[in-house]
Amino acid sequence: MHNRLKTKFLGFEVRSPLVLPAGIMDMSFSALSISTENGAGIVTSKSLTLEPRTGHKGPVVAEFEGGFLNCMGLCNPGIVDGLAEINEFKERSDTPVIVSVFATNVNDFLKLTEFVNTSKGDFLELNLSCPNVFDEFGIPLAASKDEVHKIIKAVKKISELPVIAKLSPNVYDIVSIAKAAESAGADALCMINTVGPGMLIDTKMVKPVLFNKLGGLSGPCIKPIALKLIYQTYSDVNIPIIGMGGVKCGEDAIEMMMAGASIVGVGTAIYYRGIEVFNKINNEIIEFMDENGYENLQEIPKLEKLLM
Amino acid sequence: MHNRLKTKFLGFEVRSPLVLPAGIMDMSFSALSISTENGAGIVTSKSLTLEPRTGHKGPVVAEFEGGFLNCMGLCNPGIVDGLAEINEFKERSDTPVIVSVFATNVNDFLKLTEFVNTSKGDFLELNLSCPNVFDEFGIPLAASKDEVHKIIKAVKKISELPVIAKLSPNVYDIVSIAKAAESAGADALCMINTVGPGMLIDTKMVKPVLFNKLGGLSGPCIKPIALKLIYQTYSDVNIPIIGMGGVKCGEDAIEMMMAGASIVGVGTAIYYRGIEVFNKINNEIIEFMDENGYENLQEIPKLEKLLM
Amino acid sequence: MNKRITLKIAKIKDEIKDIKTFSFKYKLNAKPGQFIMLTDFEGGEKPFSISDCTKDEFSITIKKIGEFTSRLFQKDVGDLVSIRGAFGSSFFISNGKVLLVGGGYAVPTFYFFSKILLESGANITLINGARTKDELLFVEKFGKLGINLINTTDDGTFGEKGTSVDIARKLLVSKLQQNQLVSKPQLGDNSRFHPATAGWKRENVDKFDFIYASGPEMMMKALQGVIGEIEYEFLFERYMKCAIGICGSCTVDPLGIRLCVEGPVLPKKIVEQLTEFGKYHRDASGKRILY
């Protein structure tokens, strides 16, 4: 990997600013490996829950112009098997791993944290925002700044790893939630999770395309929403942001950084550009730096902080 | 126009279920005409305010994959000149006109209503949701069910035209807002307005692309969000819905109807398919009816009402 | 084509007082008559016609008028600006005998157009008009094209004396009379017409196949009155915001066609139907402004 792509994130030196986000090509140690081999600098596990989950029945993905709906339903092998995969990955790779976990209450988050403490993971990410389990769990945690604060505060007390809060875009006031996370001790923010949710209908069969009816939006079309929320948040917090949502090319990644992201997630774009997307974007970032006279990522300016 | 496209909306017989939405190609009588000549069944005026507004400085539109951001900033010639254009249109056409008006408080909405009462418009639409004037006006009215109820109730008392409430998609609980509108006497709902807002950055100049920084999302990529909100609302209210958001082809319009829309708006698609888009979609709707054995629009089934 | 591209200003040329040509190294692929939207992201995005466009370069020629253009005039070579386009309709490429009638900052687009017309073998007469010598644009550039160039000033300080329309009337009315057309244009004062001094050959302007105009709307309105039956296209300007045909700012009455999509170049059969032509246009709010 090119030296000019090196960056620091929470004390780790990473060889590329590109992150494999939670839930995308990360169910097994080998899935994590292939992203790193293709240029990702950090990888995130699927959001793990205490018990295994088979997820929603299919169809679980649906394409539309500009993106995808998904309602995977947090399928995962459970924290024990999930961490085993992560440990197996870490035996083969020194790429930092973010362990994503999902729960609906403080107690379960604490139990998950204890498991993660025993693993070889490098960061703990709290998925506070999964919109695909509304039915089951009600309003997402990430919509309540008090809940967010409470959970992070509790987790931070026992976590041996830096804690990242993954925020939902589907809230009125992202800044107050981000600040709640920061003041509770979160070491970084990850934003955004999927947008919406949305729905599509099969007009011949008069049925929702997704069996779960609703799915979160990801892919290129959510980029403007991600940029807005990241920019807004960056102006008001002092912890680093993992920016994601619709990044598909080098310019998109640069946009994220200018909006305030320290490192950048690339998820759905794997569909559009293949698993090689990480290296492609790495190269495009270097081209951008060449064309615009930046020596390294640290020189890439942030957008002026402005009132929204 | 084909007989099979005829439908009823609030007592009016319209020759096509397609509506020109507020803010799109509707600043003048002749702009309204060209959409009707190209197959729109109902046209909506630009949202009119008491005083003329020149709108935001440019750039006011920005394209991304799957849609557009816009921050027109409610530019309009003001209620007096705006209604003059509508009257001029009505002298030449019997196509029903929805007069869209925008204000930020009950008093101004009432003043606008009095003006509209004296016009040749056929419906009064209250734009409660413009997201492009957040800075100026704070949280959109449409996010508060009490505000929505209060405004509609007051307007209904004096309006001589049926009243349509245009709702914002950017709310937690669309159903409670829709119900508030219904219980206040709204005759129909129009949904959705633009999504977000979002932002794009010019990476070479490190500047927001839109001078207003933020703009609402429209176009194909917001369709899943529109369908979800319309479906959810349709299950819980008994007034008709004008469905819009990303409709680009006949199948999209059918999806809207199956989700619960009585008639369907087509806005941004004018960019993608030309002003002829209305006739193109009309034809595609007929093709769809042919292929699937529906005689007329009334036969097109709604999705089963289901709990979300 | 709505892709946005941010470019360095490659060249700035002072043309006359308050008019500069800005050039960019970029393969724009524009057609003559089309325009771009230009912004510096400091407030305002404005339409400008393309005054030259080669395989890898293009230019726009801008008059300093208000806030936006004034800010533009402070920019230097190497500064960045951002464009979208090219947008809109373009001039019909005739290969016959054509008359181009231009005035003010709208003339330079005829430079790009003339080059394309020459390629297609057209015989070009261009009336390049201004109020006074200091306001005449592109005199040298047009001169080098080898077309029948008629420079004209209202006050006679350079070239012919008279307005562009005065000159056009001389050329066209004689022709109209030859053809014994029914329409009876008002002739006005032809005394300022001195073909001998113009460097343009009388025999070439006998019969025009096509007339094009780009200039102040009242100039085009007056021109329309002397054209008779000849085919023509006029380049119109209206307030533009989106340039992609959705906002409706630029529609013209009573047809509702959009000058950013169906225009800015409109053919005779459309122009003849425009009730607002020469009467009013609309401002940024959509309010009518009388000419």
Add this chain to the structure above:
Amino acid sequence: MNKRITLKIAKIKDEIKDIKTFSFKYKLNAKPGQFIMLTDFEGGEKPFSISDCTKDEFSITIKKIGEFTSRLFQKDVGDLVSIRGAFGSSFFISNGKVLLVGGGYAVPTFYFFSKILLESGANITLINGARTKDELLFVEKFGKLGINLINTTDDGTFGEKGTSVDIARKLLVSKLQQNQLVSKPQLGDNSRFHPATAGWKRENVDKFDFIYASGPEMMMKALQGVIGEIEYEFLFERYMKCAIGICGSCTVDPLGIRLCVEGPVLPKKIVEQLTEFGKYHRDASGKRILY
């Protein structure tokens, strides 16, 4: 190709007990070895290999196993289902002498493949295996193709007696020995092998250029042991959810390649690296399930 299309079932054919072929009138443009995702929107969307694909029709052959396939078996001609695809990698189209080894519901994809192979001039030997006569699939359809068809049953109730791999071993090991290859496969019991009764000509099977397998994973694992140095491709099955390469359900260890994109057909050089091959696969939650 991720476009969703909703189609009427055009034909349903009972093949054997619990296996039916569903045909659709649609120009799928699939390649042999590829699969589609099928749903009825009643819960579940599942991958099925394409068993035939002509210019305007395609078929899938389905075994009733669980909830989804049982519901499918209740559908009638004219009922609607919805598909995405075709997805995934496809078999290399050889024009040489090829051996196809199939077992169970995974055999029918070789019908589509054989037709394409014949077009390219390949010489095909197909081992069509099942446990017993009633479970043999496509005997007639394969018979009509004019290929070297070796039907075989574990219990000898039809065709050869023995597993597909037993038959393959006979064909390949003799060849291997002829070529004096180094690898020493375990021969096992060859006594069930009666070439005389097979309707297949000894001389045709001397030297294969390419071997393809589609069937239970343990069959392919055993087959791998007798292949030696010959090039091969195997069709794999793993739990699939998105089929577009983002969810990660279908990746195989230790390479992390996705069977819905880089598979389901994998070449020798990949298969040889798979540590999970014949050992485990993953369920809907991603948990490992041992074979």
